[in-house]
Structure formats: C-alpha cells, structure tokens
Amino acid sequence: MTTLLPTSTAGSLPKPSWLAQPETLWSPWKLQGDELTSGKRDALALALQQQQQAGIDIVSDGEQSRQHFVTSFIEHLNGVDFVNRKTVRIRNRYDASVPTVVGPVSRQKPVFVEDATFLRRQTTQPIKWALPGPMTMIDTLYDGYYQSREKLAWEFAKILNQEAKELVAAGVDIIQFDEPAFNVFFDEVNDWGIACLERAIEGLNCETAVHICYGYGIKANTDWKQTLGSEWRQYEQIFPKLQQSNIDIISLECHNSRVPLELLALIRGKKVMVGAIDVATDTIETPDEVAATLRKALQYVDADKLYPCTNCGMAPLARHIANGKLQALTAGAAIVRQELQRR
Template sequence: MIDTLYDDHYKSREKLAWEFAQILNEEARELEAAGVDIIQFDEPAFNVFFDEVNEWGVATLDRAIEGLKCETAVHICYGYGIKANTDWKKTLGSEWRQYEQAFPKLQKSSIGMVSLECHNSHVPMELIELIRGKKVMVGAIDVATDTIETPEEVASTLRKALQFVDADKLYPCTNCGMAPLSRAIAKGKLEALSAGAEIVRKELSS
C-alpha cells in the first residue's frame, strides 16, 4: 500500500509500513475469530523495491501475521492484465529473477504459503527452491490473456514446479486475480485449472 500513497505525516515509508502492519494484524485477528481458515496478503511491490523488502518489508509482513493460528499466505506476482502491468513486463527482459531477491528472506519468515506467477511468465521455475519448506501456490493460469489454457498446459506447469516443491506443499492457483476477465473466460480458466490439477493428482497416485 505504501508505494501508492502520499505520506505527509510519518514522512517515512518504513514507519508507515509498520503502522499498516499493525492495522492489518488487527483486521486479520478479527477475520480469524470469525472463522476464516486462510488469510492472504498481497505484496506485488516485493518484486520492485528489493532493498526495502529485505531491510523491513518481510519483517512488517511478519508483524501483520503475528499471533495468527490460521493458515497465512503472501501473494507476489507481476500484476494482472492491465496495460500498465503488461507494459512493465515488456521491460523486464527474457528472464524474470525478481523473486530471487525476496525469497531467501521469505523462506525464513513466519508466512506459511507463498503464491507465485509461473505460467506464461519468464520466471525460472528453479527459484521456487529458494523457499523450500513453504507451501507454494503455483500460478498455472495466465490472467493477462483471454486464451483459456488446456488442462494439459496446466498440468505441464505443475509438473515443472514439482521438481522444486514437494507434492503435499503444492497448491495449483492462478497467476493473479481475474477481475479484468469476463465471467465466461474466468470460469473456463478455473475449470482448466481444476482439470489440470486432477491430471497431476492421478499421476502422483498411480
């Protein structure tokens, strides 16, 4: 949040982040008390502000989940399919290694799950190894295109991820939110996600 706000009070991104972490923690505790099983925090800026992420970003994330007993997750992606995001992706080159900057710190954090963008991205899948031990939500659906994946395409992404995350810690998901997509396309993509996951599930149990 702090990367999109004007701060004339604290005049410090770090101080503002700690304040937000406390507020988010209070809200998260209320959600947990209401019966929520999983609470996810979205941190796309972890792919941009690397020094701040390592100096205090991951620490403030830990503050936001402090005291929670439910499952906790953090989502770090390259944004859904709006022009600002797709234009930015074009500047990143042929290999996206931004996760490499934050993963070592996240691996040592208290967060339970890490949600990643994988399908149709230029992220080297082996970077998942840097968060070995965490549960990993593997993005197997590209939300920046209207093209609906085939179940086999989804399965292929999951198989690649299984080289770097244990099967019992892999959770198939989308790269990001599907708000820009039509309901019909979003439904088709989720059906493909389910079918692709089932293919891999059967392979693992055979």
C-alpha cells in the same frame, strides 16, 4: 488441507454486470445504499457458487465487495483523506491519483469481517481471505504525515493484524497478504518489508500467505514485463529471506511468465501457490497446459506443499473466460493429482 494439490484463486473474480461495469478494473458501483449492500452479498454468493461449480477447493469472496484491492481497505481507516488526492508513481510503473495520509492511521471497526462471516455461513470449505500487504499499501498512497515509508508500513502492519485476527475468529482459514510491491523494492523488502509482514501475521492461529505477482493484465503491467528481459529473476532477491520467515505459503506467478522455476528451490520447505493460469490473456488454458506448469513446479516443490492457483486476480476478465480458466485449473490439477496417486 488433506486434499492433494488443493486449488484456489489469487483473489478477485469478475463482478456481475448489475453491480459494476464488466471487464473493467476498479469500476464504480452501479447501486447505492441498501441496494449496494445487498448487491455485494448477492455477488459474493454468486462468486462462491462459481468457484464451487468449477471444483475449486479453497474458496474466497472473489473480492466482490471491493472496488480496489488496496484502497477498499484504506477507505475505512482514520488519518487518510480521499478528497485531497495526489498523483504518485505506483510501483515505479504508472501514475495514479491516490488518497493522502494526513494524520495518525487507525482502524475504528472491522472492515471485511461481516463479509467473511456471511461467506463462512455459506460453505464448509476452507476459506482464503486477501488483505493488502503493508508495503503495497504505502505504495498506493501519498504520505503527507509520517514522511517515512517504513514508519507508515509498520502502522499499517498493526492495523492489518487487528483485522486478520477478527477474520480468523469469523472462520477464515488462510489469510493472504497481497504484496506485488515485493517484486519491485528489493532492498526495502529485505531491510524491513518481510519483518513488517511478520508483524501483520503475529499471533494468528491460521495459515498465512503472501501473494507476489507481476500484476493484473493491464497495459502498464504488460508493458513493464516487456522490459524485464528473457528471464524474470526478481523473486531471487527476496526468496532467501522469505524462506526464513514465518509466512506459511508463498503465492507466485508461474504460467506464461519468464520466471525460471528453479528459483522455487530457494523456498524449499514452504507451501507454494503456483500460478498456473495466465490472467493477462483471454485465451483459456487447456488442462494439459495447467498440468505441465504444475509438473515443472513439482521438481522444486514437494507435492504435499503445492497449491495450484491463478497468477493474479481475474477481475478484468469476462465472466465466461474466468469460468473457463477456473475449470482448466481444476482439471489440470486433477491430471497431476492422479499421476501422483498412481506413483
């Protein structure tokens, strides 16, 4: 990126009301068959326009064709049964009914490549595409076959690598792996989680990112945050090993969080997507609030490596609120960009 402080989103944007229920996570589709296929494309084009009108530099699909950031990928794989579901504890936080791994997992065909090809045709801007990370995938399933979190994660890493290579061939510039599980299972992250992620990025000739947030603004997550005390130091346990990894960009939750920003010094040298927009509130940040978060981060991140971003996805928000937040992000980044250029 030649732009200083290039802006982007963590991933999801609100879906249009004709495609799915607004302000609802993982809402069922309102269309079927060919109508659903064309509806998803229309929504993708709208999400791109929404980002462009707000002045976002690195655009995405807004996850318009996905019901869920993990299972919408998994449902295209062999070896997973979506009918016989089991209840599991997700990230030690809440119970959910999830699909079951019943045999060897494999990918028969590309999952998101057609969508990425469509998006690439609509814009010359850099595109970032989010995929679920291996550890977050295994935490969103019941494993009735491998009986080993690590074994299943390595299988998913191979599959993700196949998908990522085809996304890059379709014109994607940054592949982002969503790993909220990295904020929970610290021993596993350090023992094999980061190595597994490196398997997923093996041989990719594009930039790679890992997004590690504290989750969507849903009650289970906001309740969990209340138990974390006055300082959220989870990142401290995984940053040293991430700093040594082959991942190019680390995407973090910073605004309105209790993360001590001095922890960013532990990943000095990496590019950092600094979450400067709180997705757990309907209050739209002012450009000055965004700028203040970015200035704090600049104490620990070199200016040419700082990418202003949202804390997490914005799927559960009303559309006008998400728009306002995108505009605040770009306006806040512009303030700091001008300050840096004056220096």
